[in-house]
Amino acid sequence: MYGATVEPIEDIRTDAEKLAGFEARIARGEKIEPGDWMPDEYRRQLIRMISQHAHSEVVGMLPEGAFITRAPNLRRKLILIAKVQDEAGHGQYLYHAAETLGATREEMLDALLSGKAKYSSIFNYPTLSWADMGAIGWLVDGAAILNQTMLARCSYGPYARAMVRICAEENFHRRQGQDIVITLALGTPEQKAMMQDSINRWWWPTLMMFGPHDTDSSNSAVLIRWGIKTKTNDELRQAFVDQTAPELMALGLTIPDPDLHYDAATEHWHFGEINWDEFWNVVKGNGPCNAERMTARRQAHEDGLWVREAMAAYTEKYQS
C-alpha cells in the first residue's frame, strides 16, 4: 500500500489472462490477499466455507456450554469455560476473515438464523453426559484439527493465518478431551460405561464431519484446484481413523464398527460404510438437535436486540 492518494493502476488484462496469472500464483505457492484479483467463484467458495466454519464455532459453543455449570470439579470447570470461550474467539477471527472478502457480519448472521447457511452437522447431536465433553474434545476437535491443519496451508492468506492461530488452541482442546476420556475409561465402572456410551454415540457423527465421499462432493475439485483444500475428504477421514482408533482401543474402549480392522497390506485401518442417509438428513436440518440449536441462536439474537440497539444509540449520542 502506498497511501490513499495513489490511484490504482487499471488492470488491462483480459479475464483469461487474469485467471492464468492467478492460477500461476497458486501453483507457485503464493498466498492470495484481500485486494488481489481472484475469480468470483474463488471468492464465493471462500465466503461459503469461512462463514460456515465461523457458524460452526458459534453453534459449537452450545452443546459443550450446556455442561459448564455441571463440570464435576473446579479444574475441569475452568478448562471448559476457557475452551468454549476459545470457540467464540474462533468464530470472531473467522467472521473477520470472511469480511476481508466483502461479506458482512450481519449478512452472515442472517444467513445462519434464516437457515440458509450451514454449520458443521456434528453440533446437531445432543450432549447427554459429562463423558461427551471428553468425546467432543478428543474426537470432534481432533477431527477439526486435521481439517484445519490442512486449511492453515490454504491459498487465501487471511484464512490460512486464522487457521494457524486456531489450530494452536484446538490442540489444547483435543488434549483436555483426551484427558477426560482417559480419566473416565480408567475410572469406576460407572464412569467407564458412561465413556463407552459416549463413544458409541459420537464415533460415526465424527467420521461424517469430513463430509461426503470425494466422488459425491460437488465442491471438492474446484477447492483442490485453487489450493483451498489440499487433501480430500476421504484422505482426512482415513488419517483420523488411523490416528484415533488404536488410541481409543488401547484404553479398553470399543469402537461401534464391526468392520473396523487394521489392514496390513494398506497399512491403514479399514472401517465400515457411513450411514449417508443419516448424514444427509442431518445436513438438511432433520438431525436430533437442529431445531434446538437454531432456536437457541435465534433466542440469543432476539433477546440481544434491545442491547445492540442501546449500544448503537449510545455510540451515536455520545461518541460521534
Place this chain on the structure above:
Amino acid sequence: MNPESKQALIDYLITMADDELILGHRNSEWCGHAPILEEDIAFANIALDEIGHAIVWYELAADLQGEEREAYANHMVYFRDVRDYRNTQLVELPKGDWAFTMLRQYLFDQFEMMRLEKLAQSSYAPFAEAATKIRTEEIYHLRHTQAWARRLGLGTEESHRRMQAALNDLWPYALALCEPSNRAELLTQGGYIPDSRALKTAWLEQVTAYLGEVGLAIPTDSSNLPLSRTHHTEHLGQLLSDLQQVARLDPMAKW
C-alpha cells in the same frame, strides 16, 4: 492468631468464596447466549475470573485449617448443601436479562474492588498478597461493567427502563453484601479485614454517584428482606443441583 480469630477468618473467607463462586456460576450461564459474540468472550472471561477468585479464597481457608487445597475447594463446592452455603442472595438470583446481569455484576465489582483495596493492607500476609493480585483483574471487570451500565443507562428508552427495573429489584439484595459476617468486629480489630461500616459508606457513595451519572435512581422504598447469609432463596437449591449433579453421581470417582 488466636483460635477464635482464626475461625472468624475462615468464616469470612468462605463468605467471599461462596459469593464469587455463585456469581461466576450465574455468569457462566451466558456462555454461548450473550447478545453479541464479543460478550460471549468477555463475559466468559469474567466468569472464569470470579470462579478463579473463589478458588483462591477457598484455598486460603484450607491453609488455615491445614487441609489439602484442591480437595478442600472441591469439597466445599460440590459436597455442601444449601444450608451450609454462605453467599448472599444477590448472587444466587437467576441471571435475568442483560441489564440485570450487568448491573448485578457492576454492584458486586464495585464492592469487591473497594474491599480488595483495603484487604491489600491486611495484617494477614497471605490475604494481602492474594488481594493485590486479584485487584488487577477486578480493575478490568469494573471498567467493563461500568461501561455497560453507562451504555444501557443512557442508550435507549427501553434499555434505561430495563436498567431501572433491574436496579429496583437488585438493590435490597445488594445492600446485603455490606452486612458484617460472623465476628467481623474481631477481625477488624486485628487488622485482618476492613471495617464493614466504613466500607458500606464508601460503596454507597460511589455507586449512588455513578448510577446517578448514568441516569439511574437508587430506590428509596426498599422493603426489608432478611439479609443474613444463612438464609437463601429457592434458586440456590436449583443452582446447586445443577452444579453438583455430575460430581455426586459417584462420590468416590475422580473426574
